[in-house]
Amino acid sequence: MTEAFSAMMVEDVDGKPRAGFREITKKDLPDHDVLVEVSYSSLNYKDGLAVSGKGRIARRLPMVAGIDISGTVVESRSSAWAPGDRVVVNGWGLSETEWGGYTRFQRLKPEWLIRLPDAFTLKEAMAIGTAGYTAALCVNALEDWGVIQPGKGEVLVTGAAGGVGSTAVSLLSSKGYVVVASTGRAETHDYLRGLGATSFLDRAELAGEVRPLQKERWSGAVDSVGSTTLANVLAQTVYGGAVAACGLAGGNDLPGSVFPHILRSVTLIGVDSVHAPTAKRERAWRTLADHLDRQKLAAMTEVHPMKDLPELAKSIVAGAVRGRVVIEIA
Numbered sequence: 001m002t003e004a005f006s007a008m009m010v011e012d013v014d015g016k017p018r019a020g021f022r023e024i025t026k027k028d029l030p031d032h033d034v035l036v037e038v039s040y041s042s043l044n045y046k047d048g049l050a051v052s053g054k055g056r057i058a059r060r061l062p063m064v065a066g067i068d069i070s071g072t073v074v075e076s077r078s079s080a081w082a083p084g085d086r087v088v089v090n091g092w093g094l095s096e097t098e099w100g101g102y103t104r105f106q107r108l109k110p111e112w113l114i115r116l117p118d119a120f121t122l123k124e125a126m127a128i129g130t131a132g133y134t135a136a137l138c139v140n141a142l143e144d145w146g147v148i149q150p151g152k153g154e155v156l157v158t159g160a161a162g163g164v165g166s167t168a169v170s171l172l173s174s175k176g177y178v179v180v181a182s183t184g185r186a187e188t189h190d191y192l193r194g195l196g197a198t199s200f201l202d203r204a205e206l207a208g209e210v211r212p213l214q215k216e217r218w219s220g221a222v223d224s225v226g227s228t229t230l231a232n233v234l235a236q237t238v239y240g241g242a243v244a245a246c247g248l249a250g251g252n253d254l255p256g257s258v259f260p261h262i263l264r265s266v267t268l269i270g271v272d273s274v275h276a277p278t279a280k281r282e283r284a285w286r287t288l289a290d291h292l293d294r295q296k297l298a299a300m301t302e303v304h305p306m307k308d309l310p311e312l313a314k315s316i317v318a319g320a321v322r323g324r325v326v327i328e329i330a
């Protein structure tokens with residue numbers, strides 16, 4: 001008998017994408033080479049858009065949502081993977097062009113899989129998820145640029161109480177940087193202090209008019225907000241500093257000027273997690289394994305069953321989720 005299991009599926013309803021739970025079987029899955037039993041997925045901003053219908057994330061329908069997977073290989077036609085291997089998958093078009101992680105089983109291409117570092121449980125891997133792995137990509141990019149230095153100068157994290165932000169605060173602080181957290185939620189200050197932020201900036205201060213060159217303050221920054229926030233951060237970055245930008249929680253525009261770049265040699269580093277090459281992914285996961293404090297990770301994480309997804313999706317799009325949400329699949 002073919003066992004049925006529940007999946008969060010986005011379908012076309014009267015020309016619009018609509019998400020809901022559907023019963024599927026292994027026969028419905030794509031014909032990729034590695035069958036993974038999914039233990040956990042996670043909730044990212046993009047998942048919120050897909051499940052709430054607030055954004056068109058799926059580019060073909062029907063689509064199983066969920067951009068993240070941690071689980072165990074069950075069957076493999078690839079010599080790279082064997083039953084029992086613990087794996088993690090982030091991005092690669094999951095939930096956009098490829099079926100994603102909100103399902104008990106998924107078939108995946110071998111090259112999408114990363115071997116889970118021994119340091120992490122399957123649950124911790126999804127407490128990190130795409131948001132946390134993107135934070136690590138940002139931190140690595142800033143360190144490669146070579147301007148931020150532990151103990152010297154301030155590093156700003158915007159959208160600090162969100163998933164990317166919380167992990168970036170925690171990682172930067174564990175590496176010894178002086179971390180300033182920009183948040184719109186004053187009630188998260190104690191939480192962010194616990195993750196390692198030393199001071200705070202109300203996000204409203206970065207949301208206003210953008211003067212092209214402002215007082216130099218940040219030696220580096222991780223920005224997941226975009227729009228006027230990113231433009232103001234660039235205008236406040238020190239000579240030769242760099243900003244790693246990965247998000248658009250505040251908007252996808254960039255209403256700034258070239259002055260920070262041409263008069264202060266400020267660099268804007270773009271960070272994409274979805275199609276990042278495997279070597280960059282493996283390095284980001286090593287950074288997390290070596291430097292992310294497990295207690296801080298636990299402090300920033302809530303675990304929810306898959307049935308809570310519709311409510312959680314609305315919540316993350318409204319900017320009301322703190323830290324990271326793990327979705328328990330089993």
Ligand SMILES: NC(=O)c1ccc[n+]([C@@H]2O[C@H](COP(=O)([O-])OP(=O)(O)OC[C@H]3O[C@@H](n4cnc5c(N)ncnc54)[C@H](OP(=O)(O)O)[C@@H]3O)[C@@H](O)[C@H]2O)c1
Pocket residue numbers: 043044045046130131134158159160161162163164165182183184185203224225229245246247248249250251271272273274316317318319320321323
């Ligand atoms: N480039 C990539 O590959 C990649 C990967 C992962 C995520 N992202 C993007 O990064 C962003 C953050 O993702 P996430 O999963 O961390 O989402 P999240 O948990 O919802 O965090 C976003 C945070 O941004 C702040 N925020 C929300 N709305 C805002 C607004 N209107 N103006 C200013 N700040 C606002 C809030 O922080 P406070 O409450 O602290 O103010 C919120 O917690 C999203 O845009 C996501 O699409 C991109």
